[in-house]
Amino acid sequence: MGTTTGRRRPRLRFARVELKARLLLPSIRRSVAEQARHLRSLGEPQAQRLGEALERIASDHLSPDARAALERVEAARRATLRSLERVSWADGSTESVAWICALASQPPSGARLLHHLAAVWQPRQALELGTCVGVSAAYQAVALRTGTLTTLEAYPALADRAEDTWRLAQIDNARVVVGRFADTLAPTLAEAAWDYAFIDGNHQGRATEGYVEQVSRSAAPGALLALDDIDYNDGMRAAWDSVRQRPDVAASAVVGKIGLLALR
Numbered sequence: 001m002g003t004t005t006g007r008r009r010p011r012l013r014f015a016r017v018e019l020k021a022r023l024l025l026p027s028i029r030r031s032v033a034e035q036a037r038h039l040r041s042l043g044e045p046q047a048q049r050l051g052e053a054l055e056r057i058a059s060d061h062l063s064p065d066a067r068a069a070l071e072r073v074e075a076a077r078r079a080t081l082r083s084l085e086r087v088s089w090a091d092g093s094t095e096s097v098a099w100i101c102a103l104a105s106q107p108p109s110g111a112r113l114l115h116h117l118a119a120v121w122q123p124r125q126a127l128e129l130g131t132c133v134g135v136s137a138a139y140q141a142v143a144l145r146t147g148t149l150t151t152l153e154a155y156p157a158l159a160d161r162a163e164d165t166w167r168l169a170q171i172d173n174a175r176v177v178v179g180r181f182a183d184t185l186a187p188t189l190a191e192a193a194w195d196y197a198f199i200d201g202n203h204q205g206r207a208t209e210g211y212v213e214q215v216s217r218s219a220a221p222g223a224l225l226a227l228d229d230i231d232y233n234d235g236m237r238a239a240w241d242s243v244r245q246r247p248d249v250a251a252s253a254v255v256g257k258i259g260l261l262a263l264r
């Protein structure tokens with residue numbers, strides 16, 4: 001899977017795929033509540049907004065409609081996990097779609113966190129780097145009242161599976177752009193004023209700093225950037241320390257392994 005889905009350090013990202021799985025461990029819940037209180041006390045509009053997003057994550061409230069939509073996404077995930085299909089990599093080797101989905105997709109807890117973020121931010125144009133089979137894209141797209149989500153993926157076979165996920169989950173506001181980020185990110189950024197981005201591919205520090213730089217430079221004022229796996233390796237930890245201090249960042253927060261940047 002190219003450079004990026006964690007093959008070097010394989011780990012299954014979830015044990016259960018039910019929606020009822022707990023969103024936050026108690027220690028992370030406490031940290032989220034503390035960060036929310038701090039952000040709310042700053043009196044800066046973007047800090048307030050990020051604080052509101054953290055409060056929503058801590059409350060983990062889902063409306064009946066949202067719950068039903070996310071249950072459909074989990075049903076689509078379960079179908080993928082039962083799939084016997086294999087995809088071919090550039091070197092000619094193959095891998096099962098089920099294994100890729102289990103290894104690389106956000107678990108229900110992380111995906112629900114993204115759903116809450118998108119629900120509070122309500123971007124008109126949401127971007128995701130790293131589609132895989134479309135699970136996190138689905139969770140975020142479901143949260144958007146009028147916005148659309150565009151997600152970038154190197155492998156056409158995975159992009160096809162993502163479209164299957166969205167069809168099964170009855171999602172019609174997500175699309176995938178196929179190609180490597182090096183080729184697709186700049187033209188995609190030029191298409192719209194992006195006000196939200198979830199960066200979840202190629203978890204290498206310098207590459208991640210570059211994606212943050214590229215997205216921030218063309219993002220709409222007040223955009224939210226979410227970075228997955230900020231503790232994945234030394235490079236990612238250094239990248240997080242650096243990007244959170246960017247002058248265009250109004251407020252930042254960490255929820256588990258996801259870093260959040262609210263831009264000015």
Ligand SMILES: C[S@@+](CC[C@H](N)C(=O)[O-])C[C@H]1O[C@@H](n2cnc3c(N)ncnc32)[C@H](O)[C@@H]1O
Pocket residue numbers: 001002003004005104105106129130131132133134135136137152153154155158179180181182200201202
């Ligand atoms: C961790 S997975 C994404 C999981 C997905 N966001 C989810 O939670 O459902 C990362 C994905 O990014 C893709 N990817 C990694 N590096 C890439 C690159 N340089 N260009 C395009 N896609 C890339 C991989 O093929 C993989 O499908």
